[in-house]
Amino acid sequence: MSAVRVLVGTRKGAFVLTSDGTRKIWQVAGPHFAGWEVFHVAGSPVDPNRLYASQSSGWFGQLVQRSDDGGKSWQPVGNEFKYEGTPGTHQWYDGTQHPWEFARVWHLEPSPRDVDEVYAGVEDAALFRSTDGGASWQELAGLRQHESGPFWQPGAGGMCLHTIVLDPADPQRIYVAISAAGAFRTDDGGETWRPINRGLHSEQIPVPDAEVGHCVHRLAMHPAQPGVLFMQKHWDVMRSDDAGESWHEVSGNLPSDFGFAIAVHAHQPDTVYVVPIKSDSEHFPPEGKLRVYRTRSGGNEWEPLTEGLPQQDCYVNVLRDAMAVDTLEPCGVYFGTTGGQVYVSPDGGDRWEAICRDLPAVLSVEVQTLE
């Protein structure tokens, strides 16, 4: 009997939501790390009982927790994220240069090949890797040391490396995204990197078509089409058909192309989901209606999915790491809101139900499909 486990990171702890394959009746466990911010919880594709969680606090800094039993128990592992060499500087809000300073781990990406290998995207933007189950972390410094590094600058949320996409077909290829520097790709396992932002156009930066400086919010890929990438940029939903070499806009008929989250259907590589947000000044859904939009054609033509979602007086946000899909048939789609709701659609987006309505503000949602 199949089952799903939903890993939820919130402003005040982590929650583990479980159900059988019908996805109708849910058990809620938590809060784990109560009172701490949990930016992300992720499970290993190699061993689903191996979980990693990013736990942080303005008082006590960063911890990484690891579970070997599917989230029932946790152990703190390594929390030293030391930049390689002399960290140098990047651009600060006022245009001056500012030293690279570690603040927190935004995203953890376990390897699909090795249970003890996991990547961490951090603020100030850098990529770290552990090969010992999180006990120690080494920076893949070629990214931060890219010649454009001194020109990277923080978005309003800090200069964070928030997206890590590991190419399932090529262990040497990794994509990352940084706010507000843009998307980058390595083809040699992290030694060298180059920006992949051609085709992005951002009116909010001095040179709208610049090679770096774009506020990319999230990347998504279907494992069967690793050369096809989807991007929710600050404004604009974008698509690349050549592994990021070039991008074209697929916002089409969306009511707003601002947003954070983007996800691809587990079985249909051209079915993509976004949650339009009104604007960068008003981080809530247009018209107070919480609508997921789905395209079945890889972009441009989007349909609103509303059944079971609030269609009046809704002013929550859905953050970049707070949407995920399971691999059951039909595909389940999940997202969490800053209002503390976690929604599930067990039928690919047609109908939605709230698993939880009153959690702390949701920062991240991941889903594990269990056999």
Next chain:
Amino acid sequence: MVRVELPYHLRNLAEVRGEITLAVSGEVTINSVLDALEDRYPELQGTIRDRATGLRRPFLRYFACQCDLSHQSPDEPLPEAIAVGAEPLIVLGAIAGG
């Protein structure tokens, strides 16, 4: 033996209740006490002193004997009452909402 009082979240992290009693070798200073604390509870590394700088995290304070010792050198000897365990070294989290 030196007594240390931790804030709620760090007691939970270290899985301790109440005060912690530590044997501290050499001169009793904030740093030597915290070194001994982290030796026994490695999970506390980085939670009181920043990993990169070794400095007190900004929202924490060190109180002892009704004094705020946060701004003295962490390598300065602590009061005798701390060194002999008559008074605890208190690691305190700043009050904040949200």
